[in-house]
Amino acid sequence: MLNPYLPQSVKVKKIESLTPNIVQLTYRVSPKRISLRKSLMFTPGQFVLAGIWGVGEAPFGLANNPFETQQQAIVVRNTGGQVTSALHRIKIGDTITIRGPYGNGFPLKKMKGADIVAIAGGCGIPPIASLMEYIVQRRREFGKVFLVYGASDPKQFALREKFTYWRKHKIDVVLTIDKKHPGWRGRIGYVSDHLKNLSFDPEITYGAMCGPGPMSRASAKILCELGVAEQRIMVSEERKMSCGIGKCQHCTCGKFYVCTNGPVFSYNQIKDSHD
Numbered sequence: 001m002l003n004p005y006l007p008q009s010v011k012v013k014k015i016e017s018l019t020p021n022i023v024q025l026t027y028r029v030s031p032k033r034i035s036l037r038k039s040l041m042f043t044p045g046q047f048v049l050a051g052i053w054g055v056g057e058a059p060f061g062l063a064n065n066p067f068e069t070q071q072q073a074i075v076v077r078n079t080g081g082q083v084t085s086a087l088h089r090i091k092i093g094d095t096i097t098i099r100g101p102y103g104n105g106f107p108l109k110k111m112k113g114a115d116i117v118a119i120a121g122g123c124g125i126p127p128i129a130s131l132m133e134y135i136v137q138r139r140r141e142f143g144k145v146f147l148v149y150g151a152s153d154p155k156q157f158a159l160r161e162k163f164t165y166w167r168k169h170k171i172d173v174v175l176t177i178d179k180k181h182p183g184w185r186g187r188i189g190y191v192s193d194h195l196k197n198l199s200f201d202p203e204i205t206y207g208a209m210c211g212p213g214p215m216s217r218a219s220a221k222i223l224c225e226l227g228v229a230e231q232r233i234m235v236s237e238e239r240k241m242s243c244g245i246g247k248c249q250h251c252t253c254g255k256f257y258v259c260t261n262g263p264v265f266s267y268n269q270i271k272d273s274h275d
Protein backbone atom coordinates (compact mmCIF):
# COMPACT_ATOMS: atom_id res chain seq x y z
CA MET A 1 0.00 0.00 0.00
CA LEU A 2 1.24 3.51 -0.83
CA ASN A 3 2.38 5.30 2.34
CA PRO A 4 0.36 8.58 2.39
CA TYR A 5 3.07 10.28 4.48
CA LEU A 6 5.80 9.55 1.94
CA PRO A 7 6.57 12.72 -0.01
CA GLN A 8 8.06 12.87 -3.47
CA SER A 9 11.44 14.54 -3.94
CA VAL A 10 11.35 17.28 -6.56
CA LYS A 11 14.07 19.54 -7.96
CA VAL A 12 13.63 23.29 -7.70
CA LYS A 13 14.09 24.75 -11.19
CA LYS A 14 13.33 28.43 -10.56
CA ILE A 15 13.51 30.76 -7.56
CA GLU A 16 12.04 34.25 -7.71
CA SER A 17 12.29 36.81 -4.98
CA LEU A 18 8.81 38.40 -4.90
CA THR A 19 9.13 40.69 -1.89
CA PRO A 20 11.84 41.18 0.76
CA ASN A 21 10.60 38.08 2.61
CA ILE A 22 8.60 36.09 0.05
CA VAL A 23 10.03 33.75 -2.59
CA GLN A 24 8.36 31.70 -5.28
CA LEU A 25 9.78 28.21 -5.80
CA THR A 26 8.96 26.42 -9.05
CA TYR A 27 9.64 22.71 -9.25
CA ARG A 28 9.14 19.99 -11.83
CA VAL A 29 6.43 17.42 -11.21
CA SER A 30 5.92 14.14 -12.93
CA PRO A 31 2.32 13.98 -14.23
CA LYS A 32 2.30 10.27 -13.36
CA ARG A 33 2.64 11.07 -9.69
CA ILE A 34 0.01 13.76 -9.45
CA SER A 35 -3.27 12.61 -7.97
CA LEU A 36 -5.60 14.47 -10.33
CA ARG A 37 -4.79 13.48 -13.90
CA LYS A 38 -7.58 15.24 -15.73
CA SER A 39 -7.09 18.47 -17.64
CA LEU A 40 -6.81 20.26 -14.29
CA MET A 41 -3.75 19.16 -12.34
CA PHE A 42 -5.22 20.54 -9.12
CA THR A 43 -8.06 22.79 -8.06
CA PRO A 44 -7.08 26.37 -7.19
CA GLY A 45 -7.26 26.62 -3.39
CA GLN A 46 -5.67 23.20 -2.83
CA PHE A 47 -2.37 23.03 -0.99
CA VAL A 48 0.72 20.85 -0.77
CA LEU A 49 2.92 19.98 2.17
CA ALA A 50 6.36 21.13 1.12
CA GLY A 51 9.53 20.56 3.05
CA ILE A 52 13.10 19.48 3.25
CA TRP A 53 14.39 16.07 4.30
CA GLY A 54 15.53 16.22 7.92
CA VAL A 55 13.91 19.61 8.58
CA GLY A 56 10.13 19.19 8.29
CA GLU A 57 7.20 20.16 6.12
CA ALA A 58 4.50 22.85 6.09
CA PRO A 59 1.37 23.61 4.04
CA PHE A 60 1.49 26.01 1.07
CA GLY A 61 -1.23 26.91 -1.40
CA LEU A 62 -0.43 26.10 -5.03
CA ALA A 63 0.10 29.38 -6.88
CA ASN A 64 0.41 28.43 -10.53
CA ASN A 65 -1.89 27.89 -13.49
CA PRO A 66 -3.70 24.63 -12.66
CA PHE A 67 -3.64 23.54 -16.31
CA GLU A 68 0.17 23.29 -16.23
CA THR A 69 1.26 19.67 -16.27
CA GLN A 70 5.04 19.85 -15.89
CA GLN A 71 5.59 22.16 -12.98
CA GLN A 72 4.07 23.66 -9.85
CA ALA A 73 4.88 26.77 -7.83
CA ILE A 74 4.60 27.66 -4.19
CA VAL A 75 5.02 31.11 -2.68
CA VAL A 76 6.73 31.05 0.70
CA ARG A 77 6.79 33.84 3.27
CA ASN A 78 9.64 33.46 5.71
CA THR A 79 8.07 33.44 9.17
CA GLY A 80 11.43 32.78 10.83
CA GLY A 81 10.22 29.25 11.58
CA GLN A 82 12.14 26.10 10.73
CA VAL A 83 10.52 25.12 7.45
CA THR A 84 10.02 28.50 5.81
CA SER A 85 13.56 29.60 6.77
CA ALA A 86 14.99 26.42 5.24
CA LEU A 87 12.91 26.88 2.06
CA HIS A 88 14.34 30.40 1.77
CA ARG A 89 17.88 28.93 1.79
CA ILE A 90 17.13 26.62 -1.16
CA LYS A 91 19.19 27.04 -4.35
CA ILE A 92 18.25 26.14 -7.93
CA GLY A 93 18.73 22.40 -8.46
CA ASP A 94 18.24 21.55 -4.76
CA THR A 95 15.70 18.93 -3.76
CA ILE A 96 12.60 19.67 -1.71
CA THR A 97 9.79 17.31 -0.70
CA ILE A 98 6.17 17.59 -1.78
CA ARG A 99 3.01 15.76 -0.64
CA GLY A 100 -0.40 16.47 -2.12
CA PRO A 101 -2.25 18.29 -3.57
CA TYR A 102 -4.62 18.15 -0.60
CA GLY A 103 -7.86 19.80 0.42
CA ASN A 104 -10.90 20.82 -1.58
CA GLY A 105 -10.09 24.04 -3.43
CA PHE A 106 -12.62 26.58 -4.70
CA PRO A 107 -15.94 25.17 -6.04
CA LEU A 108 -15.21 25.93 -9.71
CA LYS A 109 -18.29 24.23 -11.13
CA LYS A 110 -20.61 26.25 -8.90
CA MET A 111 -18.68 29.44 -9.65
CA LYS A 112 -19.15 29.06 -13.40
CA GLY A 113 -21.22 31.93 -14.81
CA ALA A 114 -20.82 34.08 -11.70
CA ASP A 115 -19.32 37.49 -11.06
CA ILE A 116 -16.24 36.91 -8.89
CA VAL A 117 -14.92 39.09 -6.11
CA ALA A 118 -11.54 37.64 -5.15
CA ILE A 119 -9.83 39.06 -2.09
CA ALA A 120 -6.25 38.48 -0.94
CA GLY A 121 -4.30 39.87 1.97
CA GLY A 122 -0.57 39.56 2.56
CA CYS A 123 0.64 36.07 1.79
CA GLY A 124 -2.90 34.91 1.01
CA ILE A 125 -2.30 35.60 -2.68
CA PRO A 126 -1.09 32.12 -3.89
CA PRO A 127 -4.46 30.30 -4.10
CA ILE A 128 -6.15 33.45 -5.38
CA ALA A 129 -3.43 33.81 -8.06
CA SER A 130 -4.09 30.25 -9.13
CA LEU A 131 -7.82 31.01 -9.30
CA MET A 132 -7.08 34.09 -11.47
CA GLU A 133 -4.97 31.91 -13.78
CA TYR A 134 -7.86 29.45 -14.06
CA ILE A 135 -10.31 32.28 -14.85
CA VAL A 136 -7.97 33.65 -17.53
CA GLN A 137 -8.03 30.24 -19.25
CA ARG A 138 -11.85 30.08 -19.03
CA ARG A 139 -12.58 33.81 -19.18
CA ARG A 140 -15.83 33.50 -21.14
CA GLU A 141 -17.33 31.31 -18.41
CA PHE A 142 -17.28 34.14 -15.87
CA GLY A 143 -18.96 37.52 -15.57
CA LYS A 144 -17.22 40.49 -14.00
CA VAL A 145 -14.08 39.56 -12.09
CA PHE A 146 -12.44 41.68 -9.42
CA LEU A 147 -9.28 41.04 -7.45
CA VAL A 148 -8.86 43.20 -4.36
CA TYR A 149 -5.38 42.68 -2.94
CA GLY A 150 -4.11 44.38 0.20
CA ALA A 151 -0.59 44.65 1.62
CA SER A 152 1.02 46.54 4.46
CA ASP A 153 3.18 48.60 2.04
CA PRO A 154 3.85 48.66 -1.73
CA LYS A 155 6.93 46.41 -1.48
CA GLN A 156 4.84 43.59 -0.01
CA PHE A 157 2.76 42.90 -3.14
CA ALA A 158 3.78 39.46 -4.39
CA LEU A 159 3.33 38.22 -7.98
CA ARG A 160 3.07 41.82 -9.22
CA GLU A 161 4.25 40.85 -12.74
CA LYS A 162 0.92 39.06 -13.08
CA PHE A 163 -1.23 42.16 -12.53
CA THR A 164 -0.90 43.50 -16.11
CA TYR A 165 -1.59 40.04 -17.54
CA TRP A 166 -4.73 39.61 -15.43
CA ARG A 167 -5.91 43.12 -16.31
CA LYS A 168 -5.49 42.30 -20.01
CA HIS A 169 -7.98 39.51 -19.44
CA LYS A 170 -10.58 41.86 -17.98
CA ILE A 171 -9.82 41.21 -14.35
CA ASP A 172 -10.17 44.46 -12.42
CA VAL A 173 -7.14 44.38 -10.08
CA VAL A 174 -7.56 46.76 -7.14
CA LEU A 175 -4.46 47.22 -4.99
CA THR A 176 -4.56 48.81 -1.58
CA ILE A 177 -2.05 49.40 1.19
CA ASP A 178 -2.89 49.73 4.87
CA LYS A 179 -1.73 53.32 5.33
CA LYS A 180 -0.09 56.21 3.46
CA HIS A 181 3.34 55.47 2.03
CA PRO A 182 5.77 57.81 0.20
CA GLY A 183 5.35 57.47 -3.59
CA TRP A 184 2.15 55.38 -3.41
CA ARG A 185 -0.66 56.97 -5.41
CA GLY A 186 -3.03 54.01 -5.29
CA ARG A 187 -5.71 53.13 -2.78
CA ILE A 188 -5.25 53.22 0.95
CA GLY A 189 -7.10 51.22 3.58
CA TYR A 190 -8.02 47.60 4.22
CA VAL A 191 -9.36 45.43 1.41
CA SER A 192 -12.74 45.40 3.13
CA ASP A 193 -12.91 49.23 2.76
CA HIS A 194 -12.95 48.97 -1.05
CA LEU A 195 -15.61 46.34 -1.65
CA LYS A 196 -18.56 48.74 -1.59
CA ASN A 197 -17.28 50.56 -4.71
CA LEU A 198 -17.14 47.49 -6.94
CA SER A 199 -19.92 47.11 -9.51
CA PHE A 200 -20.88 43.45 -9.23
CA ASP A 201 -24.31 41.88 -9.11
CA PRO A 202 -24.57 40.37 -5.58
CA GLU A 203 -27.22 37.86 -6.66
CA ILE A 204 -24.82 36.14 -9.06
CA THR A 205 -21.56 36.81 -7.22
CA TYR A 206 -19.14 34.42 -5.57
CA GLY A 207 -16.58 35.76 -3.09
CA ALA A 208 -13.21 33.97 -2.87
CA MET A 209 -10.76 35.07 -0.22
CA CYS A 210 -7.51 34.11 1.45
CA GLY A 211 -5.53 36.08 3.99
CA PRO A 212 -5.37 36.87 7.68
CA GLY A 213 -8.48 35.78 9.65
CA PRO A 214 -9.63 39.32 10.56
CA MET A 215 -9.36 40.39 6.90
CA SER A 216 -11.48 37.47 5.72
CA ARG A 217 -14.07 37.93 8.47
CA ALA A 218 -14.42 41.68 7.78
CA SER A 219 -14.58 41.18 4.01
CA ALA A 220 -17.09 38.34 4.24
CA LYS A 221 -19.30 40.45 6.49
CA ILE A 222 -19.30 43.32 4.00
CA LEU A 223 -20.05 41.05 1.05
CA CYS A 224 -23.03 39.75 3.07
CA GLU A 225 -24.19 43.31 3.74
CA LEU A 226 -23.92 44.00 0.01
CA GLY A 227 -26.29 41.09 -0.64
CA VAL A 228 -24.00 38.13 -1.43
CA ALA A 229 -25.36 34.95 0.16
CA GLU A 230 -23.13 33.45 2.90
CA GLN A 231 -23.04 30.14 0.99
CA ARG A 232 -21.42 31.95 -1.95
CA ILE A 233 -18.61 33.54 0.07
CA MET A 234 -15.66 31.14 -0.01
CA VAL A 235 -13.01 31.64 2.66
CA SER A 236 -9.67 29.82 2.63
CA GLU A 237 -8.63 29.15 6.22
CA GLU A 238 -5.14 28.59 7.64
CA ARG A 239 -4.37 26.43 10.63
CA LYS A 240 -1.24 24.72 11.88
CA MET A 241 -1.05 21.32 10.24
CA SER A 242 0.80 18.09 10.67
CA CYS A 243 -0.51 15.11 8.71
CA GLY A 244 -2.49 17.02 6.05
CA ILE A 245 -4.80 14.03 5.58
CA GLY A 246 -7.32 14.12 8.44
CA LYS A 247 -5.47 11.89 10.94
CA CYS A 248 -3.82 14.09 13.59
CA GLN A 249 -6.44 16.72 14.61
CA HIS A 250 -3.89 19.57 14.46
CA CYS A 251 -5.96 21.66 12.08
CA THR A 252 -9.43 21.78 13.63
CA CYS A 253 -11.68 24.72 12.77
CA GLY A 254 -14.94 24.37 14.68
CA LYS A 255 -16.24 20.93 13.78
CA PHE A 256 -14.10 20.73 10.63
CA TYR A 257 -10.56 19.73 9.73
CA VAL A 258 -8.98 22.39 7.54
CA CYS A 259 -6.84 19.81 5.72
CA THR A 260 -9.67 17.56 4.53
CA ASN A 261 -12.93 19.54 4.85
CA GLY A 262 -11.18 22.74 3.69
CA PRO A 263 -9.09 24.77 3.40
CA VAL A 264 -11.91 26.49 1.48
CA PHE A 265 -15.14 26.88 3.45
CA SER A 266 -18.29 28.83 2.79
CA TYR A 267 -18.73 31.68 5.24
CA ASN A 268 -21.82 30.11 6.86
CA GLN A 269 -19.70 27.04 7.75
CA ILE A 270 -17.02 28.94 9.65
CA LYS A 271 -18.40 32.32 10.67
CA ASP A 272 -18.90 31.27 14.31
CA SER A 273 -15.51 29.59 14.68
CA HIS A 274 -12.98 31.75 16.45
CA ASP A 275 -10.00 29.36 16.58
Ligand SMILES: Cc1cc2nc3c(=O)[nH]c(=O)nc-3n(C[C@H](O)[C@H](O)[C@H](O)COP(=O)(O)OP(=O)(O)OC[C@H]3O[C@@H](n4cnc5c(N)ncnc54)[C@H](O)[C@@H]3O)c2cc1C
Residues within 6 Å of the ligand: 047, 058, 059, 060, 061, 062, 074, 075, 076, 077, 078, 079, 080, 081, 082, 083, 084, 085, 123, 126, 127, 237, 238, 239, 240, 241, 258, 263
Ligand atom coordinates in the same frame (compact mmCIF):
# COMPACT_ATOMS: atom_id res chain seq x y z
C1 LIG B 1 -3.79 25.50 3.91
C2 LIG B 1 -2.63 26.43 4.19
C3 LIG B 1 -2.05 27.09 3.12
C4 LIG B 1 -0.95 27.94 3.35
N1 LIG B 1 -0.40 28.57 2.29
C5 LIG B 1 0.70 29.33 2.47
C6 LIG B 1 1.34 29.94 1.34
O1 LIG B 1 0.91 29.76 0.19
N2 LIG B 1 2.45 30.68 1.57
C7 LIG B 1 2.95 30.86 2.84
O2 LIG B 1 3.98 31.54 2.98
N3 LIG B 1 2.35 30.32 3.91
C8 LIG B 1 1.26 29.55 3.76
N4 LIG B 1 0.66 28.96 4.85
C9 LIG B 1 1.25 29.19 6.19
C10 LIG B 1 2.50 28.32 6.33
O3 LIG B 1 2.11 26.96 6.31
C11 LIG B 1 3.22 28.64 7.65
O4 LIG B 1 3.80 29.90 7.56
C12 LIG B 1 4.31 27.61 7.91
O5 LIG B 1 3.68 26.41 8.35
C13 LIG B 1 5.29 28.06 8.97
O6 LIG B 1 6.21 26.98 9.14
P1 LIG B 1 7.61 27.20 9.88
O7 LIG B 1 8.14 25.87 10.26
O8 LIG B 1 8.52 28.05 9.05
O9 LIG B 1 7.22 28.04 11.11
P2 LIG B 1 6.72 27.61 12.57
O10 LIG B 1 7.90 27.46 13.45
O11 LIG B 1 5.75 26.46 12.48
O12 LIG B 1 5.92 28.92 12.92
C14 LIG B 1 6.48 30.22 12.71
C15 LIG B 1 5.36 31.25 12.86
O13 LIG B 1 4.34 31.03 11.88
C16 LIG B 1 3.08 30.78 12.51
N5 LIG B 1 2.40 29.70 11.77
C17 LIG B 1 2.81 28.43 11.63
N6 LIG B 1 1.93 27.73 10.90
C18 LIG B 1 0.93 28.56 10.59
C19 LIG B 1 -0.27 28.43 9.86
N7 LIG B 1 -0.66 27.29 9.32
N8 LIG B 1 -1.06 29.51 9.75
C20 LIG B 1 -0.72 30.67 10.30
N9 LIG B 1 0.42 30.87 10.99
C21 LIG B 1 1.22 29.83 11.15
C22 LIG B 1 3.42 30.34 13.92
O14 LIG B 1 2.38 30.61 14.83
C23 LIG B 1 4.66 31.16 14.22
O15 LIG B 1 4.32 32.47 14.59
C24 LIG B 1 -0.44 28.12 4.66
C25 LIG B 1 -1.04 27.44 5.73
C26 LIG B 1 -2.12 26.61 5.49
C27 LIG B 1 -2.76 25.89 6.62
Ligand code: FES
Residues within 6 Å of the ligand: 240, 241, 242, 243, 244, 245, 246, 247, 248, 249, 250, 251, 252, 257, 258, 259, 260
Ligand atom coordinates in the same frame (compact mmCIF):
# COMPACT_ATOMS: atom_id res chain seq x y z
S1 FES C 1 -3.40 18.27 9.61
FE1 FES C 1 -3.78 16.38 10.59
S2 FES C 1 -5.95 16.31 10.76
FE2 FES C 1 -5.54 18.09 9.55
